[in-house]
Amino acid sequence: MSLSFLLKPVVGKLRQYLPCIFTLFSIIPALSQGSGSAVILQYHHVSNETPKITSVTPETFRKHINYLAENKFNVMPLVDLVEAFRNKKALPEKTVAITFDDAYLSIYTEAFPILREQGLPFTIFVTPAPVDKNYQKFLSWAQLREMTETGATLANHTMNHAHSVERLPGETRAQWLSRFRQDLDMTEARIREQTGQSVKMFAWTFGETTPELRVTLDEMGYTGFGQQSGAAGEYSDFTRLPRFPMAGIYGLNDFAIKVNSRALPVTSQSPDSSLITQDNLKPELELALAEGDYQKKQLKCYASGQGELKVTWLNKEMTLFRTQANKPLPVGRTRYNCTAPSNRGRQYYWYSHAWLRLTDEGKALD
Known part of the structure; x- marks a missing residue:
């Protein structure tokens, strides 16, 4: 039985009800033929007792890992995946990397035994302060070291999990960027x-960033990872590679669709910034596309909480289009998510742009 046959009814339902349920689609660019696409999964808690918005149950996590094993996915260390992207190396079909944010204890108690059983590599983006303070729901350094001995890579997630985009009162731009460094x-x-590990990989807290912070990150030699969904690939921005969040309503009934996704080949976008201002609360997003194995006429875009958006093609070749929110974006984080089915309908090509509206006091919401 083919994958397209199995996914057809699920995809149909998702496309029909997506505006009313949740914003499923998000991405970042990839190889036009998909040979360089890979999916990066993002987890936080693996528990029945933690907030659902940042959790998957142990049962769901095992189902995810079993699906990867049963369908012969190539699960790579994140470091190797980034190296392949940067060197434009072809990747096997169905390549995936597994990541966790914040260093929660349930990674060790629930996820690690399952990953170790399958011999799968994974990355933990560590926030050291709660680890140093021995917070109850966080890992210890001893547990982190133990996991590195059997496939774990440890990477940077700031010292205290603060909002990097926020400036302190009276802080200049130079002082803000220096503090970030x-x-x-x-x-x-x-x-x-x-x-003993130092891999120069960094996950943005809350998925929030700005052009200035991204330039700084790149200057420091880091690869950055966001929290916008979708596959990564050839055209990806290495300061904010996409990851599929696996928590709450995400990843429960659509895991197969997500891990089989491709990166929409977005070669440029305007604006480059995520920040929106009071005088531009319905920002336009303009995307340029490379040719690829996707159906341009079926391309659709959505905004978080707003459903489907109008897509306006700006040239006859259909390589440049614009989309815009239907109503003002609220304070907090919003995404425009654009998706197009492959020519054979077996996968979706996705792209996501994250927007951030700060409060009037310049604060970001948790």
Whole structure:
């Protein structure tokens, strides 16, 4: 029985009800033929007792891992995946990397035994402060070291999980960026001191960033990871590679569709910034596309909480289009998600752009 046959009814339902349920689609660019696409999964808690918005149950996590094993997915270490992207190396079909954010204890108690059983590599983006303070629901350095011995990579997630996009009262741009640099240096040093690892990979807290922060990250030699969904690939921005969040309503009934996805080949976008201002609460997003194995006429875009958006093609070749929110975006984080089915209907090509509206006081919402 073919994958397209199995997915057809599920995809149909998702496309029909997506505006009313949740914003499923999100992405970042990839190889036009898909040979360089890979999916990066993002988890937080693996528990029945933690907030559903940041959790999957142990039962769901096992189903995810079993699906990867049964369908012969190529699960790669994240470091190797990034190297392949940067060197434009072809990747096997169905390539996936597994990541966790924040270093919660349930990674060790629930996820690690399942991953170790299958011999799968994974990455934990560590926030050292709660680990140092021995917080009850966080891992210890001893547990982190144990996991590195059987396939875990440890990476940078800031020292205290603060909103990097926020400036302190009276803080200049230069002081803000200097503070960001110092935090990354301190976090990386702490991980290296405790585990010997220093891989120069960084996950943005809350998925929030700005052009200035991304330039700084790149100057420091880091690869960055966001929280916008979709596959990554050739055209991806290495300061904010996409990951599929696996928590709450995400990843329960659509896991197969997500891990089989491709990256929509977005070669450029305007604006480049995520920040929106009070005088531009319905921002336009303009995307340029490379040719690829996707149906342009079936391309659709959505906004979080707003359903389907109008797509306006700006040239006859259908390589440039614009989309815009139907109503003002609220304070907090919003995404425009664009998706197109492959020519044979077996996968979806996805792209996501994250927007961030701060409060009037310049604060970000948790």
